[in-house]
Amino acid sequence: MYLKDKSSPNYELPATQFITMMESITINTFKVKHLSLLLCLCFQTGIAQQEWRNPLEFPLYLAGNCGELRPNHFHGGIDMKTQGVIGKAVHAVQKGYVSRISVSPWGYGNALYLTHPDGTTTVYGHLERFAPKIADYLWEQQHQLERFAVNLYLTPEQLPVEEDEIVAYSGNTGSSGGPHVHFEIRDTETEELIDPLPYYMHLIKDTRPPKITGLMIYPQAGKGVVNGKADKQELKIAYDAQGKPFIQARIEAWGDIGLAIRANDYMNETGNIYGVKETILQEGGEVLFRAYINRFGFDEIGISIV
Numbered sequence: 001m002y003l004k005d006k007s008s009p010n011y012e013l014p015a016t017q018f019i020t021m022m023e024s025i026t027i028n029t030f031k032v033k034h035l036s037l038l039l040c041l042c043f044q045t046g047i048a049q050q051e052w053r054n055p056l057e058f059p060l061y062l063a064g065n066c067g068e069l070r071p072n073h074f075h076g077g078i079d080m081k082t083q084g085v086i087g088k089a090v091h092a093v094q095k096g097y098v099s100r101i102s103v104s105p106w107g108y109g110n111a112l113y114l115t116h117p118d119g120t121t122t123v124y125g126h127l128e129r130f131a132p133k134i135a136d137y138l139w140e141q142q143h144q145l146e147r148f149a150v151n152l153y154l155t156p157e158q159l160p161v162e163e164d165e166i167v168a169y170s171g172n173t174g175s176s177g178g179p180h181v182h183f184e185i186r187d188t189e190t191e192e193l194i195d196p197l198p199y200y201m202h203l204i205k206d207t208r209p210p211k212i213t214g215l216m217i218y219p220q221a222g223k224g225v226v227n228g229k230a231d232k233q234e235l236k237i238a239y240d241a242q243g244k245p246f247i248q249a250r251i252e253a254w255g256d257i258g259l260a261i262r263a264n265d266y267m268n269e270t271g272n273i274y275g276v277k278e279t280i281l282q283e284g285g286e287v288l289f290r291a292y293i294n295r296f297g298f299d300e301i302g303i304s305i306v
Helices: 132-145
Strands: 002-004 015-020 024-027 030-033 036-040 062-064 078-081 089-091 096-103 110-115 120-130 150-153 166-170 180-187 211-226 233-235 251-264 278-283 286-292
Touching: 096 120, 096 132, 110 166, 120 132, 132 150, 251 278
Parallel strands: 002 036, 024 251
Antiparallel strands: 002 278, 015 036, 024 030, 062 078, 078 180, 089 166, 096 110, 096 150, 110 120, 120 166, 120 180, 211 233, 211 251, 278 286
16 A cells, blocks of 8 residues: 655655555455555655745645545645734735635635636635725625625626735634635636645645554455454554554455555644545555545545545
């Protein structure tokens, strides 16, 4: 199994960590030798197709990445740290126009949607307030509608914006646990969410590999047995003096079984943990399963299985 980090490219780099998971595993009458877990450091060495400006005016650090698991969903964007305070200027990353303004006591709180000529829409959530021309339009609409919470859709000629223009100020509104800017990129036509990190790899330092923190074997109910039992069984992961993980266990399995992992990814100069971008289950040269988080729709569970 390979684990790729949140800034993974579309190609594989050599593995930096190796776990011997099982010396052998017997499933029905077939024996698989040396089923292994590989954790790969896959920071892209090239450049993304585009490099966008930082929406903020200071070095970019993340509190959360796209696709990481939340209590009831997969995170749809990246959370940009704002130095622990509100009121930081937020800039348009490209020219375009304000296509939507949302104000709510929940969710994204004060949120701004900018639609761009390249077919993308960027979303800025949990804002404290909007730039004056946007705030003036918002106040007029709230006054006419006689309500605070609004969801306004605009046409291209109403509120155009230029690249680098200040469009809002960071906040902690809506369902936010602390000051930050929630940032998304969406396909304007399909509204699919696109991982923003490839656009910002030139601004984020990431040389730390993902790490498996737990591994479980699940016999499928009524269909499989592991070591004579139908119960799930955890495999302990240890680390040697060089920080390399290892597992050695002999497992006898019959029927249908599943493998589950718990894993985190990391970035330089932060203590945060992040979701793993790509997971590959491989036996020998054959890929048995691959999950790659690059874009997904709201009608999906939040992860693209390819």
